[in-house]
Each structure stands twice: as C-alpha cells, then as structure tokens.
Amino acid sequence: MTGQRVEALFFDVFGTVVDWRCGVARGLEEALAPKGHALDWQAMALAWRERYQPAMAAVREGRRPFVKLDVLHRENLLSVLDAFGVEGLGAAEIDEINLAWHRLDPWPDVPAGLARLKKRYILASLSNGNVRLMVDMARRAGLPWDAILGAEPARAYKPSPEAYRRSIAFLDLEPSACMMVAAHNGDLAAARAVGMRTAFVARPHEYGPGQATDLAPAAEWDMVAEDFGELAHRLGC
Amino acid sequence: MTGQRVEALFFDVFGTVVDWRCGVARGLEEALAPKGHALDWQAMALAWRERYQPAMAAVREGRRPFVKLDVLHRENLLSVLDAFGVEGLGAAEIDEINLAWHRLDPWPDVPAGLARLKKRYILASLSNGNVRLMVDMARRAGLPWDAILGAEPARAYKPSPEAYRRSIAFLDLEPSACMMVAAHNGDLAAARAVGMRTAFVARPHEYGPGQATDLAPAAEWDMVAEDFGELAHRLGC
Numbered sequence: 309m310t311g312q313r314v315e316a317l318f319f320d321v322f323g324t325v326v327d328w329r330c331g332v333a334r335g336l337e338e339a340l341a342p343k344g345h346a347l348d349w350q351a352m353a354l355a356w357r358e359r360y361q362p363a364m365a366a367v368r369e370g371r372r373p374f375v376k377l378d379v380l381h382r383e384n385l386l387s388v389l390d391a392f393g394v395e396g397l398g399a400a401e402i403d404e405i406n407l408a409w410h411r412l413d414p415w416p417d418v419p420a421g422l423a424r425l426k427k428r429y430i431l432a433s434l435s436n437g438n439v440r441l442m443v444d445m446a447r448r449a450g451l452p453w454d455a456i457l458g459a460e461p462a463r464a465y466k467p468s469p470e471a472y473r474r475s476i477a478f479l480d481l482e483p484s485a486c487m488m489v490a491a492h493n494g495d496l497a498a499a500r501a502v503g504m505r506t507a508f509v510a511r512p513h514e515y516g517p518g519q520a521t522d523l524a525p526a527a528e529w530d531m532v533a534e535d536f537g538e539l540a541h542r543l544g545c
Numbered sequence: 546m547t548g549q550r551v552e553a554l555f556f557d558v559f560g561t562v563v564d565w566r567c568g569v570a571r572g573l574e575e576a577l578a579p580k581g582h583a584l585d586w587q588a589m590a591l592a593w594r595e596r597y598q599p600a601m602a603a604v605r606e607g608r609r610p611f612v613k614l615d616v617l618h619r620e621n622l623l624s625v626l627d628a629f630g631v632e633g634l635g636a637a638e639i640d641e642i643n644l645a646w647h648r649l650d651p652w653p654d655v656p657a658g659l660a661r662l663k664k665r666y667i668l669a670s671l672s673n674g675n676v677r678l679m680v681d682m683a684r685r686a687g688l689p690w691d692a693i694l695g696a697e698p699a700r701a702y703k704p705s706p707e708a709y710r711r712s713i714a715f716l717d718l719e720p721s722a723c724m725m726v727a728a729h730n731g732d733l734a735a736a737r738a739v740g741m742r743t744a745f746v747a748r749p750h751e752y753g754p755g756q757a758t759d760l761a762p763a764a765e766w767d768m769v770a771e772d773f774g775e776l777a778h779r780l781g782c
Contacts, residue, residue: 439715
C-alpha cells in the first residue's frame with residue numbers, strides 16, 4: 309500500500325464489528341420464549357437477515373424513497389413472525405423485538421482493536437444501519453466512533469456508490485485517504501470502485517456453522533487481517 | 546421540569562463547549578506572528594466571528610445553497626485578513642489558518658461534565674460547525690459525542706427550525722425528550738420553538754472583557770446551570 313496516507317477508517321458494522329446472528333437470536337428468544345414459543349432462534353435470525361438485501365434493493369432501485377433501516381427491519385420482522393407462526397403480538401412488543409439490532413455484541417477483538425486504531429485514525433461507521441441504531445449499539449458495546457456516517461446521513465444504501473462518496477465527503481477527504489474495513493468482499497468491491505483503500509477481516513462465524521461465503525478475500529485487497537488486533541498492528545498502531 | 550424523560554442532550558458548541566475566541570486568536574498569532582505581523586489577535590478573532598451570522602444568513606434565506614461552515618469561515622477569513630492589512634498569503638497558508646476553528650479548547654468544566662452526562666444521556670453536538678470540524682475538535686479536546694448532528698447533516702443552519710428538527714429526527718425522539726444546552730438565549734428560543742427542553746449555561750468570557758450579551762437567562766428556561774458540572778448534578782448524573 310503506497311501513496312497518500314490513510315487518515316480515516318470506515319467500518320462495515322453488521323458482521324464485521326458485531327455478531328448480529330447471535331444477538332438477534334438472543335433478542336428473539338428473550339421476547340418470545342416467555343410467551344411459550346420454542347423456535348429455532350438462530351434460523352429465525354437468519355431468516356430475518358435474508359430479507360435485508362431485498363428490502364434495501366427497493367430503495368436502491370428507486371422503487372421507494374429512503375427510509376431508515378429500523379423501518380425495513382420492522383417490516384421484515386412481520387414477515388418472519390408470520391413465517392414462524394408467531395401471532396398476536398402488539399405493536400409495542402414488535403417494536404421491542406426490533407431493537408434487538410440495537411443491542412448486538414462486538415466480536416471479542418473489536419473493542420481493544422478500535423481503541424488502538426482510534427489513536428491514529430479517524431474512525432467512522434459506514435453501515436446501512438440508521439444513526440439511532442448505531443448510537444445505541446456504540447453506547448452499549450463501547451464502540452468509539454468519531455462519526456456515525458453511512459446510509460442514513462448519506463440517504464443511500466450500500467453498495468450504492470453514493471453511500472460511500474457522501475460518507476467520505478462529510479470528512480472532506482480524498483477517497484484514497486480512506487480505508488473501508490469489511491468482512492464482505494462485495495462491500496470492499498464497491499468501496500474500491502469509488503477509490504477507497506480496502507481491508508478484509510474474515511468473520512467465518514457470521515452466518516453460523518454453514519457459512520459458505522466471504523471466508524477468504526476474493527480480490528487483492530490492500531490489506532487482509534485476521535482480526536482488528538492484527539489490523540491495528542498492520543496499520544502502525 | 547415534568548413530563549417525558551429527557552433521553553438526549555444536544556449541545557451548542559462554539560461558545561458553550563469551547564472557547565473559540567482564545568483558540569482562534571492563538572491560531573492567528575501562531576500563523577502570522579512568525580511572518581512579522583504584530584496585530585491585535587483577539588480583535589481579529591472577534592472580527593472573524595462577526596462575519597459568521599451574515600454568512601450563514603445567505604444560506605438560511607435561500608440566497609445560496611448550503612455550504613459547510615469551513616467554506617464560510619474561509620471566505621470570511623479573506624475579508625478579515627484584508628481588513629487587518631495582511632497580504633501575500635498562499636492558499637495552503639490560508640487553509641491552515643482556517644483550521645484554527647478545528648483546534649479550540651473546551652472550557653475547563655466541559656470534559657468532566659460531559660463524561661458524567663454521557664453515562665445517562667445520549668450526547669450530540671448540534672452546532673453550525675461541519676462534521677469534519679467537529680470530529681477534529683472532539684478528537685483533540687476529548688469530547689465524547691455519541692453523534693455529530695447539527696447544520697451539515699441537517700443541511701440547515703441554526704436558528705432555522707430544520708437544523709433542530711432534522712437533528713432530533715436522526716435520533717428518533719420526540720422534541721420533548723431532547724434538551725438543548727447553550728450559552729445563547731437565541732439558540733434556546735429556537736430550540737424551544739420546536740418543542741425541545743432548554744438548559745442555559747452562561748459563558749460570560751466568550752466575547753472577552755466587554756461581553757454585554759447572554760450574561761444571564763433571558764427567559765424561563767427549563768434549567769439554568771453555572772457550568773457542565775452543575776448541569777450534570779441537576780440532571781441526576
């Protein structure tokens with residue numbers, strides 16, 4: 309990696325920074341088990357996440373105006389509850405389950421890694437999650453973001469180029485002074501397409517035992533690290 | 546103060562959180578004294594700040610599209626340099642002086658007060674300063690914002706109601722669950738007009754020895770505190 313110094317690191321969050329699968333499964337179980345439901349909570353979390361890309365596609369393709377991810381998550385939750393035969397929940401109960409996405413735990417290497425990286429780099433979230441979701445998650449998990457950027461401030465969902473370009477513009481940087489950190493090759497490809505540097509950190513447990521995608525870098529990314537600790541080391545922190 | 550619990554505190558920054566006058570005067574002196582200039586740096590800082598409201602008025606009144614405060618500050622700096630007889634600076638030197646606004650010191654009570662308040666409340670900046678300015682300032686001064694909101698994400702300058710309303714909307718809160726903290730009565734009046742709670746913290750040295758405005762609350766604000774320590778105490782932190 310040569311040329312302009314990297315000044316800011318932008319992070320994908322769901323999967324890269326936090327374990328959404330276990331956190332969402334836990335949230336579903338905590339809400340529904342006391343009501344007598346005995347379901348495959350992990351499968352339910354995966355089913356909820358499966359509806360994520362199609363929901364955002366409607367916004368990306370201009371078929372509906374931008375709405376926050378919390379709104380899309382709630383619509384998708386109704387579909388998942390129906391698919392798993394859960395009936396009779398009130399609106400407030402559904403709202404509460406939807407907040408599971410605000411209460412996700414970081415991967416074990418994340419807090420210490422981000423603390424090291426923050427000393428030298430501006431750290432920004434570049435997630436499809438909305439600002440309040442990111443704020444709640446960061447306060448609970450101790451994620452030291454300097455700025456919460458990404459879909460809601462940019463009013464565009466990744467991998468639309470505007471999601472990256474507008475996030476970078478908030479920091480007045482050239483794309484080449486920005487590095488996207490993600491566990492997803494597709495996210496890095498979109499970041500590279502707008503001129504950002506790229507760092508791949510594999511999260512082989514994101515989707516559980518059956519994970520078949522994003523187990524390894526699919527291109528010559530600028531950096532590949534085992535975890536955020538190695539990323540900090542490689543970036544001179 | 547009764548009714549709905551306050552969940553988020555929004556802060557005015559220039560004057561309320563940081564001492565812009567001394568920081569800007571220092572930045573001007575550090576840049577220009579080595580070039581042989583001996584000017585009244587405090588007066589120069591005040592002259593720069595005097596051009597702030599008229600510059601934003603052009604945006605607020607729709608006479609020009611939204612531009613970041615860094616852009617307005619730089620235009621105003623050219624006018625101040627001219628007024629004080631400073632000639633011959635290069636573009637990079639002018640850019641560097643403009644960064645004085647990114648390097649302002651907090652009032653002495655601020656870091657400890659914000660750390661206490663953060664335990665119980667979401668803390669957001671609601672400044673006319675742009676995101677990168679706020680990020681640089683927060684990293685240098687240790688301001689623990691959960692989110693940087695205000696003019697740039699809202700694309701509206703205070704005291705336009707949109708600057709407050711759109712900042713609140715990023716956090717999905719009712720205005721009555723939000724408290725604006727400011728040393729300026731006008732800022733609080735605009736916040737109250739959109740339904741926010743209000744807290745006045747006097748900063749009698751903001752404008753220097755001759756300060757004649759905002760020395761005391763001009764209305765029955767929900768809270769009046771001597772400094773951020775008292776504010777934290779009054780808010781149960």
